[in-house]
Amino acid sequence: MTQETLTDQLIKACCADFYQSDLVRSLLGETLHPGGLELTQKLGETLQLEELDRVLDVAAGLGASAILLARTFGCQVVGIDYGEEQVSQARRRAFDNKLFDKVTFRQGDAENLKDYDGTYDAAICECALSTFPNKPAAVAELHRVLRPGGRVGITDVTLDGPLPPELSGVAASVACIGMALSREGYQELFSHAGFANVQITDYSHAIRDLVKQLQTKVMMARLAASSGIFQVESIDLKATQDLLMAAEKEIKEGHLGYIMLTAAA
Ligand SMILES: C[S@@+](CC[C@H](N)C(=O)[O-])C[C@H]1O[C@@H](n2cnc3c(N)ncnc32)[C@H](O)[C@@H]1O
Numbered sequence: 001m002t003q004e005t006l007t008d009q010l011i012k013a014c015c016a017d018f019y020q021s022d023l024v025r026s027l028l029g030e031t032l033h034p035g036g037l038e039l040t041q042k043l044g045e046t047l048q049l050e051e052l053d054r055v056l057d058v059a060a061g062l063g064a065s066a067i068l069l070a071r072t073f074g075c076q077v078v079g080i081d082y083g084e085e086q087v088s089q090a091r092r093r094a095f096d097n098k099l100f101d102k103v104t105f106r107q108g109d110a111e112n113l114k115d116y117d118g119t120y121d122a123a124i125c126e127c128a129l130s131t132f133p134n135k136p137a138a139v140a141e142l143h144r145v146l147r148p149g150g151r152v153g154i155t156d157v158t159l160d161g162p163l164p165p166e167l168s169g170v171a172a173s174v175a176c177i178g179m180a181l182s183r184e185g186y187q188e189l190f191s192h193a194g195f196a197n198v199q200i201t202d203y204s205h206a207i208r209d210l211v212k213q214l215q216t217k218v219m220m221a222r223l224a225a226s227s228g229i230f231q232v233e234s235i236d237l238k239a240t241q242d243l244l245m246a247a248e249k250e251i252k253e254g255h256l257g258y259i260m261l262t263a264a265a
Contacts, residue, residue, distance in 0.1 A: 004111070008133040012109065015131045015174040016083030019061060023236055027217055030064040030093075033127030034258050035206035039155055040065040041072060043124060046262050047151045049073035053121040056080065056145055058110045058138075059128030063090025063103070069124075070102040078116075080108040111137040116145045125154045130180040131173065139193040146265035152195060157207065158183050158257040166246040171239070177247060177256065186261050195263035204257035211251060215244050 018024060019032055031037055049055065051074035057066045060079030063086075070077045081087050090105040108115065110125065111134050123142050132138045142152050159180035163172065172178035181189065183200055190198045222237045250256040 004134070011131070011133050011170075011173065012082050014170060016081070016086065018171075018174045020083050020085040020089075023240070026221075027214055027240075030062050032061045033065075033155060034157075034210040035155065035203055037064060037068050039203060039206055039260070040068050040124075040126065043126070043153045043155060043260060043262075044069050044073050046260065047122050047124070047153045049075050049122060051075060054078075054119065056113075056116060056120045056123040058113070058123060058125040058142065059131075060090060060105060061086055061126075061128075063093045063105055065124070065126055066090070066103050066105070067093060067097050067099055070099050071097070075102075075122075077103045079103065079105040080110070080113070080116075081105070082107070082109055111141065113141040113145055118144055119147050120145050120150055121147060122151045122153070124152070125156075127156055127176050129154055129186075130156045130159075130176040133179070135181070135189055136193070139189050139195075143193045143195060143265050148265060150265045151262060152190070152265065153260065153262045154186075155203065155206075155258065155260045156180065156186065158186070158204075158259050159255065160257075161255050163250065163255075164246055166242060167250065171243060175243065180256075183257075183259060186259065190261065190263050195265060198261065198263040201260045202257065203260055204251065207256065207258040208248075208251050211244055211248050215241070215248070218244065 053075040055075050055077045057077055057079040060066050060081050063079055066077040066079040079090055087105045087107045094100050094103045110132055157176045157180040160182050167177055187198050218237055218241050
């Protein structure tokens with residue numbers, strides 16, 4: 001295993017902090033990925049999840065996807081996230097949904113899943129692989145935790161070509177954009193890790209819709225802030241608006257997209 005650099009640790013911590021910030025929560029709600037729970041449901045169907053399946057949700061965020069999968073397909077789900085706050089919120093959500101016997105959440109690092117063995121029937125990772133500094137390590141771990149023939153399913157941002165300066169900073173990286181791969185890049189990553197039958201489906205409309213929704217919310221928040229209805233960090237909102245505008249342009253030009261990738265171990 002390669003030594004983790006300080007920069008890698010900072011990126012992970014920064015990403016975890018970002019997704020537990022009030023601003024992101026108020027903008028994104030309970031699901032932190034394009035396509036929302038509808039796309040999670042589709043992912044579960046594509047992986048043909050069943051009642052006896054044991055599923056690992058890597059970078060599970062606030063736990064909404066794990067809970068949906070357990071409720072819809074009856075499977076057991078273990079959700080792992082780097083962020084302490086995400087894990088405690090997800091646990092609370094599982095408790096509120098009376099699903100604590102089916103869904104558990106633990107803190108952990110996608111690039112080092114040493115506490116998890118190769119017996120899982122399926123693993124998912126929604127809109128998070130793009131933020132991991134060491135993607136080959138994370139995908140190797142996804143492969144290792146699965147039983148032979150187990151299925152993996154991710155949804156994530158795709159990036160083709162260089163990004164404009166507005167989307168090249170840390171904010172864009174933790175927002176799943178800056179360090180995303182091309183469709184071919186993901187295909188190669190999974191094939192190289194030993195996965196077979198790698199299938200990719202385009203869901204770029206999901207990221208287009210999410211950016212539109214976010215633009216409306218940020219605009220409303222800025223209006224409310226400027227008229228004094230409530231107090232928000234207006235600097236953050238302006239920066240968010242600029243980032244969204246730049247992302248919209250890249251999506252329109254076909255440089256940014258969203259995919260579902262499934263494969264077998
Ligand atoms: C865009 S959010 C997606 C969350 C969830 N999958 C969803 O779709 O709602 C990215 C999540 O990845 C988590 N994360 C980032 N780096 C991680 C790592 N190395 N291991 C585990 N989780 C990580 C963050 O804490 C954050 O909750």
